[in-house]
Amino acid sequence: MITRFALAALVLSCTAIAGAYLSAFLPGGAPPLAAWGMALGAAGALASIMALGAARGGKLRPIALVACVLTFLVVGGAFALALVLPANEGKDAVIVLGFPLRTAIVLYGVGIVPILFLPAMYAASFDADTLSDADLERVRRAGQERGA
Amino acid sequence: MSGYFLLEGTSAAMRHPAIIAIAVLYFVIVSAIGIWATRRTKTASDYFVAGQGIGIVTLAIAAMASTLSGFAFIGGPGLVYTVGTGAVFLVLSASITNTMGAWVLAKRMRLLGEARGLITVPDAIAARFRSPAAQGLSAISILVAVIGYMATNFLALGLVIDAMFGTGLTLGIWLAMLVTLSYTVAGGILAGVYTDLFEGMVKAAASMTVFYFVLKAGGGMAGISRAITAVDSTFLGPWGKMPALAALSLFFVFGLGSLGQPHVAHKFYMLKEPRKLKWYPLLMSVAMAVTLLLYVGVGLAMRAMTATGAIAPLARADDATPAFVLGFTPSVVAGIVFAGVIAAGMSTVNSFMNIGAAALTHDLPRAFGRRVGNELRWGRIWTLALSLAAVIVAQLSGTLVAFLGIFGYGLFAATLVPSLAVGLNWQGATREGAVASIATGLGLTLVLETLAYFKVFSLPTGVTVSGLALLLSLLVFFVVSWFTRARAAAQLDADIRLVMEV
Numbered sequence: 001m002i003t004r005f006a007l008a009a010l011v012l013s014c015t016a017i018a019g020a021y022l023s024a025f026l027p028g029g030a031p032p033l034a035a036w037g038m039a040l041g042a043a044g045a046l047a048s049i050m051a052l053g054a055a056r057g058g059k060l061r062p063i064a065l066v067a068c069v070l071t072f073l074v075v076g077g078a079f080a081l082a083l084v085l086p087a088n089e090g091k092d093a094v095i096v097l098g099f100p101l102r103t104a105i106v107l108y109g110v111g112i113v114p115i116l117f118l119p120a121m122y123a124a125s126f127d128a129d130t131l132s133d134a135d136l137e138r139v140r141r142a143g144q145e146r147g148a
Numbered sequence: 149m150s151g152y153f154l155l156e157g158t159s160a161a162m163r164h165p166a167i168i169a170i171a172v173l174y175f176v177i178v179s180a181i182g183i184w185a186t187r188r189t190k191t192a193s194d195y196f197v198a199g200q201g202i203g204i205v206t207l208a209i210a211a212m213a214s215t216l217s218g219f220a221f222i223g224g225p226g227l228v229y230t231v232g233t234g235a236v237f238l239v240l241s242a243s244i245t246n247t248m249g250a251w252v253l254a255k256r257m258r259l260l261g262e263a264r265g266l267i268t269v270p271d272a273i274a275a276r277f278r279s280p281a282a283q284g285l286s287a288i289s290i291l292v293a294v295i296g297y298m299a300t301n302f303l304a305l306g307l308v309i310d311a312m313f314g315t316g317l318t319l320g321i322w323l324a325m326l327v328t329l330s331y332t333v334a335g336g337i338l339a340g341v342y343t344d345l346f347e348g349m350v351k352a353a354a355s356m357t358v359f360y361f362v363l364k365a366g367g368g369m370a371g372i373s374r375a376i377t378a379v380d381s382t383f384l385g386p387w388g389k390m391p392a393l394a395a396l397s398l399f400f401v402f403g404l405g406s407l408g409q410p411h412v413a414h415k416f417y418m419l420k421e422p423r424k425l426k427w428y429p430l431l432m433s434v435a436m437a438v439t440l441l442l443y444v445g446v447g448l449a450m451r452a453m454t455a456t457g458a459i460a461p462l463a464r465a466d467d468a469t470p471a472f473v474l475g476f477t478p479s480v481v482a483g484i485v486f487a488g489v490i491a492a493g494m495s496t497v498n499s500f501m502n503i504g505a506a507a508l509t510h511d512l513p514r515a516f517g518r519r520v521g522n523e524l525r526w527g528r529i530w531t532l533a534l535s536l537a538a539v540i541v542a543q544l545s546g547t548l549v550a551f552l553g554i555f556g557y558g559l560f561a562a563t564l565v566p567s568l569a570v571g572l573n574w575q576g577a578t579r580e581g582a583v584a585s586i587a588t589g590l591g592l593t594l595v596l597e598t599l600a601y602f603k604v605f606s607l608p609t610g611v612t613v614s615g616l617a618l619l620l621s622l623l624v625f626f627v628v629s630w631f632t633r634a635r636a637a638a639q640l641d642a643d644i645r646l647v648m649e650v
Contacts, residue, residue: 007574007626014622017400020393021616024608034610035392042400046244049404052573053252057649064251071244079396082386090381098369100377102386103233110399111240115437118247119430126426131255135650136262136422142643143263 002051002060009048016041039079047072056129063125067118078109163312170483171312174350174490175327178343182331185339192523195336196267196506197417202341204424207415208431210341210495212439213348214411217297217496218304220443221351221489225472226465228447232376234388236444237395241403242436247429252407254425256572257416259647267417268503269410270511273567277579278639282567284515285586287507289563290410292594293556294504298497298538305493306542308486311470318543325539328494332501333531340498341418347491352435354481354488355442358469361477362445366452375452383451393610401614405561407569411499414506442485446472497538505530555597558614562589565618566625574629575648578636581629589621 020037024030047068054064082102093100099107122130193199202210220239227235260266264275270290274283305328306321315323331339366372376384387395406412419425450468453459459475462468469489473482508530513520520526566589567582596613599605607613629636640648 003574007576010570010622011626014619014626017615017619018623021397021611021619024393024611029608030391030393030610035396038393038396038400038610042396042403045400046241046248046403049407049569049573050244050248050251052570053248053256055573067247075244083392087381087385089377089383089385091378093373093377093384095370095373095377099373100384103384106386107233107236107240111236111243112437114243114247115433118244119433122247122250122429123426126423130251131259131423131425131650133423136259139259139263139643139646139650142646143265146263146641146643 001058002055002065003058006048006051006055006060009044010052013041013044013048016044035083036080039083040076043072043076043079046075054125054130061125061129063121064129067121067125070117071114074113075110078105078113081109082106163314164479164482166479167483167486168312170480170487171490174487177346178327178331178494181343181346182335182339185331185335185342189334189336189338189524192510192527193265193267194338195524195527196502196510197261197414198336198338198341200261200418201420202418203420204427205431206341206345207419208428209348209352209435210344211412211415212432212435213344213351213491213495214415214499215409216351216436216439216492217301218489218493220440221354221485221492222304222466222469224443225446225450225468228444229450229462229468230447230465231390232380232383232388232448232451233386234390234395234398235447236388237390237398238402239436239440239443241399241406242440243433245403245406246432246436248403249407249412250425250429252569252573253413254416254428255422255650256647257413258419258422258425259650260644261417262422263643263647267414268506268511269414269564269568270507270515272413273564273571273582274511274514275641275644276571277567277577277582278641279579279582280515280517282579282582282586283511285583285590286563286567287511287515289559289586289590290507290511291504292590293559294500294507294534295538295541297500297556298504298534299541299544301493301497301500302539302542305490305497308489308493312486321539321542324490324493324497325535328497328501329532329535332498333528333535336527337418337499337502340495340502341415343498344495347488347495348435348439350484350491351488352439354485355439357481358473358477358485359441359445361481362442362449362472365472365476366449369448372448372452375455376448379455384448391610394612397610397612397615401558401561401612401618404565405557405614405618408561408564409557410503410560410564411496413564413568414503442469449476501531501534504534508534555593555613558597558612558617559590559593561614562593562617562621564589566622570622570625572648575640575645576629576633576636577625578629578632579639580632580635581625581627584628585621585625588624589617592617592620 020034051068089100096104270283270286305324309320566585
């Protein structure tokens with residue numbers, strides 16, 4: 001079930017990106033909406049292919065599910081905020097954590113925040129949901145049977 | 149990623165004794181690793197996948213080292229200096245791609261190695277789809293990209309060696325090739341992985357040290373930002389001087405495209421203990437984040453200092469890193485950075501030598517139903533032949549070499565992401581879909597990049613060949629697989645199905 005959902009989300013994300021690219025061919029260039037298609041499409045593509053990889057037996061266990069949803073929300077949200085907030089990166093710019101506000105949201109939100117939760121969630125779910133000793137033994141046995 | 153630069157104005161400063169001493173020491177250590185690895189390389193498995201015997205820390209740092217080529221230290225900071233924040237979108241997805249790669253690729257690739265003893269990325273595609281055609285096409289894609297990548301990195305290395313030792317460019321290129329070749333052809337990927345480990349640590353140390361001096365020279369990140377925003381209201385905007393669509397397109401290509409980079413994916417075969425993959429995302433993410441500090445920091449600091457008038461504007465953007473380390477860090481740090489640049493180029497070239505030789509020795513013969521008798525010997529011969537070809541290409545015109553280097557990442561992404569990353573995780577994918585998507589990615593990338601190079605046709609602002617080719621190859625993969633879905637189940641062997649279900 002989740003595999004189908006992840007595939008549908010990946011196709012939908014690719015369609016959004018295709019729409020953004022197509023609009024760039026319009027006379028006058030890409031409309032502002034194109035950036036939204038690319039922002040949400042790119043965030044969706046990464047989150048959905050991650051879900052596709054994390055799924056086992058057509059199911060996504062809670063930690064992996066939260067990781068994928070959180071990735072989409074954090075990345076898509078950071079890009080969305082950068083697109084929505086008014087530009088203020090001139091001499092009156094508000095500096096937050098070393099950068100103008102919108103830039104700080106993108107650089108820290110997309111570039112740093114996922115590091116704080118993704119590797120930890122992957123490690124936390126690894127033994128139970130990703131690769132156990134029993135899984136490894138099954139694959140080794142299958143390899144030996146094929147070779148025999 | 150690859151990049152090169154000209155150092156005419158900085159050559160004299162680079163010939164400081166401390167800088168040269170560190171560079172020589174670096175070459176001695178790399179040679180020692182090569183000799184050690186040569187004694188341990190006895191089979192094709194040793195040569196191509198390090199005998200499946202490397203640890204997780206080595207794997208993570210080696211993967212980081214081969215991912216971040218000289219571009220991360222030279223071309224990248226130059227791009228940041230030119231277009232501001234927009235250039236960061238090339239590496240912004242690194243916070244996600246390591247965990248994503250672990251879930252999507254790492255486990256499946258390593259288990260394929262366990263079940264089938266596979267040694268190359270095209271091997272994995274062939275096993276998944278039972279398709280020699282897919283193996284052959286993906287091997288051709290890899291070869292095309294590998295030659296370009298190797299040529300650009302040899303050129304970059306030649307320029308650095310010339311600047312440091314005054315050898316002249318041609319001799320510099322040949323020296324770079326000979327040093328890299330000597331440890332690769334003898335010690336194979338075993339030498340490559342352990343030199344990557346050493347080189348990765350050099351790069352990380354160089355990056356952190358330089359970032360400290362960036363903050364010191366610029367008065368902290370806030371000081372750097374205030375200096376820039378006072379004179380330029382777009383440089384530090386969220387997309388820098390690029391349109392939002394173009395910056396976000398880079399994020400898409402380098403994010404999703406990371407799943408199609410064979411020099412990283414094939415390293416998963418080498419891990420000794422598959423369950424240690426648990427720590428791969430953490431180790432790789434930290435290593436990447438630390439090593440990318442220089443990429444982001446130097447370009448911004450140099451722009452800030454030109455904004456305040458502390459330094460004159462750079463004649464060439466790619467001089468940002470050389471000019472910064474020579475002007476604002478001690479000679480020892482500059483030496484470590486230039487050793488880091490050499491390390492970056494050599495570790496990337498070494499990986500490409502190995503996967504290129506594997507494509508010629510292993511994948512293409514198998515695609516035609518043949519097997520090479522002595523893969524170790526032929527692997528070494530093809531490594532030599534590929535290196536010679538790349539050196540000859542590196543001495544051609546700079547624009548041609550740059551052209552060949554540019555599309556490597558995109559070509560890998562467009563040809564390998566659908567069949568490898570999606571194919572290993574979707575049992576409904578078919579070999580017809582895989583072959584069609586690889587052919588689409590290869591054809592589109594070559595045709596559109598060539599048309600753009602000869603200025604016959606170019607895409608509108610915000611649309612890149614890499615992005616378009618990746619997108620269309622994905623869509624072709626889905627559509628063709630859907631139309632041929634009745635054949636999907638019959639194309640899947642029982643052990644491969646198990647690897648995909650575990």
